[in-house]
Amino acid sequence: MNRRQLLGASAALPLMTIIPRSARAAPGPVPFAAAVVRQMAREAAAKAFKAPDNKLPDSLKDLDYDRYRALRFNPEKALWRGEKLPFEVQFFHRGSFYTNRVDIYEVANGQATQVPYQPEHFSFGATPPPPAGADLGFGGFRLHAPINKPDYYDEVCVFLGASYFRAVAKGQVYGLSARGLSINTGEAAGEEFPQFKSFWIEKPASNANSIVVHALLDSESAAAAYRFTIRPGDTTIFDVEMVIYPRVEIKNTGLAAITSMFFFGPNDRKEVDDFRPAVHDSDGLAIFNGRGEQLWRPLHNPRDLQISSFGDRNPRGFGLMQRQKDFSDYQDLESSFERRPSLWVEPIGDWGEGSVQLLEIPTKEEIHDNIGTFWRPKNPLPAKGELAFTYRLHWGPDQPKPSALAIFSRSGIGARGDDTKLFVLDLIGDKLKSIDPTKIKGVVTAEKAEIRNIVTQRNPQNGGWRLSFEMPVKSKAPVELRASLMQDDQAISEVWVYRWTP
Numbered sequence: 001m002n003r004r005q006l007l008g009a010s011a012a013l014p015l016m017t018i019i020p021r022s023a024r025a026a027p028g029p030v031p032f033a034a035a036v037v038r039q040m041a042r043e044a045a046a047k048a049f050k051a052p053d054n055k056l057p058d059s060l061k062d063l064d065y066d067r068y069r070a071l072r073f074n075p076e077k078a079l080w081r082g083e084k085l086p087f088e089v090q091f092f093h094r095g096s097f098y099t100n101r102v103d104i105y106e107v108a109n110g111q112a113t114q115v116p117y118q119p120e121h122f123s124f125g126a127t128p129p130p131p132a133g134a135d136l137g138f139g140g141f142r143l144h145a146p147i148n149k150p151d152y153y154d155e156v157c158v159f160l161g162a163s164y165f166r167a168v169a170k171g172q173v174y175g176l177s178a179r180g181l182s183i184n185t186g187e188a189a190g191e192e193f194p195q196f197k198s199f200w201i202e203k204p205a206s207n208a209n210s211i212v213v214h215a216l217l218d219s220e221s222a223a224a225a226y227r228f229t230i231r232p233g234d235t236t237i238f239d240v241e242m243v244i245y246p247r248v249e250i251k252n253t254g255l256a257a258i259t260s261m262f263f264f265g266p267n268d269r270k271e272v273d274d275f276r277p278a279v280h281d282s283d284g285l286a287i288f289n290g291r292g293e294q295l296w297r298p299l300h301n302p303r304d305l306q307i308s309s310f311g312d313r314n315p316r317g318f319g320l321m322q323r324q325k326d327f328s329d330y331q332d333l334e335s336s337f338e339r340r341p342s343l344w345v346e347p348i349g350d351w352g353e354g355s356v357q358l359l360e361i362p363t364k365e366e367i368h369d370n371i372g373t374f375w376r377p378k379n380p381l382p383a384k385g386e387l388a389f390t391y392r393l394h395w396g397p398d399q400p401k402p403s404a405l406a407i408f409s410r411s412g413i414g415a416r417g418d419d420t421k422l423f424v425l426d427l428i429g430d431k432l433k434s435i436d437p438t439k440i441k442g443v444v445t446a447e448k449a450e451i452r453n454i455v456t457q458r459n460p461q462n463g464g465w466r467l468s469f470e471m472p473v474k475s476k477a478p479v480e481l482r483a484s485l486m487q488d489d490q491a492i493s494e495v496w497v498y499r500w501t502p
Contacts, residue, residue, distance in 0.1 A: 029111035032200060036112075037214045037225040038243050042386070044216075044223040045245035052195070054099035056136070059128040063096035070125025071095055077121040078144065079106060080203065086146070087204050087211045088153050091115070092139040092160060093122050100195060101137035107214075108203040141199065143211065147232045156232040162193040163217055164259070168341055169236045169396040175260070175281035175340030176320055178393060180217050181224060181244070182254030182374055186307050186359045194219035209233075222246045222381070235396030236341075243388045250381040254357065254374030256345040256391050260299075260320045263366040266412040267498075268300040276331050279366050281340045282320035284408075285358050285373055286399060286494075290314040294403055294494035298411040299371055301363060302501055308358040309376075318356045319344035320373055321398065323409055344399050345375070346392040353378040406431045406485060406493040409462065413500075420452075420472050421500070425483060428464035431492050432485075440492070442467040444483040449474075456485065476502045 063071075071093040075081070079089035094101065105112040117136050119129050130136055140160035144153035147170050157167035163180030183192040200214040215226040222244055229239040240256075263279040264272045280299065287295040289312045297308065299320075321342040324330075330337040354377040361370040381387055394400040406429035416422040432440075442456045444467075452470040459466040467483060479500045485493040 029113045031110060032105075032107050032112035033110070034214060034225075034227050037200065037216050037227075040216055041218075041223040041225040041243065041245050044218055045247050045384075049218065049220045049247065052100045052197070054101075056094060056099055057130050057134065060093075060095040060130065063127065067125060067127055068096040068098075070123070070127065072123045072125075074121050074123065077118075079115065079201075085204055085206055086208055088144045089141055089201060090144065090155075091121075091141050094136055094139040095127075098139045098161065100139075102140055102196065103198045104138055104141055105198070105200045106203060107200050112200055141201075143213075143230065145211075145232045147236075156236060157230060157238075159196060159199065159213070159215070162195050167230075167232075167236045167238065167393075167395040169232070170234050171339065172341045172396075173336050173339045175322065175337075176343055177259045177369070178238075178343060179254070179257040179259060179374075180215065180226060180242070181219075181222070182257040182372070183219065183221055183250060184252045185254050185257070185372055185374065186305070186357070187252055192219055192221060194222065194224070221248055221250050235394050235400060238393040238395070239390075240393060241388070241390050243386060244381060246381045246383050246385055246387075249383045253377060253381050254372075255351075255377070255389055256347070256393070257372065257374035258320050258343050258345070259369045260371040261363075261366060261369050262299040262301055262360070262371050263363065264301060265299075265324075266410060267298050268413070270301075270303075277328075278324060278330055278337070279332070279335075280322075280337065282322050282342070282371060283324055284321050284411075285318065285356075286321050286344075287312075287318045287356055288316040289356075290316060292316075294405055295497050296408045296494050297358065297497050298408075300360060300499075300501075301370065302360050303362055304501075305362065306358075306360040306499065306501070308360075308499060310356040310358070311353075312355060313353045314351055315347055315354075315356060315375065317344055317346050317399070318373065318375070319394075319399070320371065323398075323407070325397070341395045342398055344394040344396075346394065346400065347375070348390040348392060351375065351377070351389070403429070403494060404431060405429065405491065406464065408494065408496050409464070411496070411498070416470055419474070420470050423469050423471065423481075423483075425467045425496060426459055426462060426464060427467065427485060427493055428462055429493070432465050433463075435487055435492060439487045440465065441486050442469070442483065443486050444469045444481065446471060446482075447480045448477065449479045449481075471500070473502065478502075 073090045104115045142158040147154045159165040166177040181194045198216045202212040210231040213228040217224040224244045227241040231237045260282040265278040285297040322340045359372040363370040406427045409428045410426040412424040442454045444451045454469045481498045483496040
């Protein structure tokens with residue numbers, strides 16, 4: 001089972017021993033506040049980590065993909081169905097590779113009540129149902145709201161698998177995912193996968209346009225408490241408040257982590273024999289750094305693991321974007337890559353020194369999530385500390401605030417003879433419409449490589465401009481490139497940064 005399938009299967013990971021419901025009846029309502037989850041995380045971090053018990057009935061073990069997908073929740077049993085509220089909640093069953101239990105609570109009038117697991121609310125297909133009285137808990141949940149039509153509750157977000165969650169905006173389909181916390185991602189010693197263990201979902205008012213979800217996370221290195229305020233719409237917004245309690249010093253932390261897929265595109269079609277022009281959930285990493293610089297880093301599918309680090313202090317935002325939005329960019333009738341969301345992270349408050357990390361992992365199939373990005377603080381998170389971070393996630397068609405600068409909409413790379421590469425970069429934006437064309441020039445630099453034949457010209461097909469250049473390939477070493485459009489000494493575009501690898 002690979003990471004892509006883990007997300008695509010739409011189910012999650014937390015659990016507990018199978019005990020008859022009569023032996024562990026769900027408690028009645030108890031007082032609840034956000035401070036309760038923080039206290040639970042604080043107390044958990046003060047103790048040694050206890051791995052979750054992932055026992056399951058034999059009938060639910062080792063299910064293949066199709067049999068697991070047949071474990072379906074009955075929508076008529078959705079939480080708040082028929083109450084004319086702006087949200088409903090449906091649940092995922094545990095099974096196969098999703099073995100860990102998640103406990104879910106409804107919060108109403110300041111009281112939390114556990115949502116009971118009821119096997120009769122699921123259909124099991126060819127899989128025998130669990131034994132009578134078994135209390136398996138859930139694998140995760142999804143929120144539904146009338147985001148596209150006023151009379152239909154579409155699925156708008158899913159919390160599912162370790163600390164993964166994903167969402168869509170109006171008119172979109174699922175693509176990339178976020179994570180509550182990543183630890184040791186990209187490290188040779190191996191990655192640690194923190195898991196959401198419990199959720200508390202606040203019952204919304206009848207006129208609410210948002211819903212609040214609290215979560216408790218745990219792992220070998222840390223526990224954490226989360227408060228998500230979720231607002232679906234043309235852009236779906238998550239306001240995230242997190243408090244981390246490290247058990248040990250954590251040197252390699254990933255905050256506001258995003259996971260995506262890039263198989264191939266016009267900048268990277270090595271050894272690709274496919275009728276489609278491109279296959280990806282995201283085509284680039286955008287960064288607004290604390291120095292006021294706007295960067296665009298096209299993604300690629302390398303032959304070897306590539307890790308890029310963009311040092312910064314108090315970043316203004318970063319995210320994985322899907323800028324190619326036309327069907328003609330993909331020609332895929334089933335996957336609708338042009339409708340996949342971009343995800344922009346907006347840090348709130350002082351995040352200090354650190355770096356935006358980008359991981360690009362080789363893949364030979366589109367089923368793998370091979371792209372990751374996150375904020376890594378410069379200093380390790382201290383053991384026994386309490387650290388709070390607040391940020392906003394924007395799931396939608398683009399960055400939440402359009403750039404005043406021209407942006408790179410497409411990056412194409414191809415051969416120019418046997419030992420030269422041709423780079424063709426398209427730019428769009430209102431900035432280009434008000435500039436004297438005789439004063440526009442392309443600026444391209446490269447480390448340890450020669451740049452030739454820099455050309456800028458109007459592109460009548462997209463109403464923007466095209467910047468092209470050639471680079472002789474004289475060695476097998478990677479080359480770091482930067483390009484932008486300038487008017488005299490003023491930048492009129494974001495900065496294109498790229499690591500070319502043979």
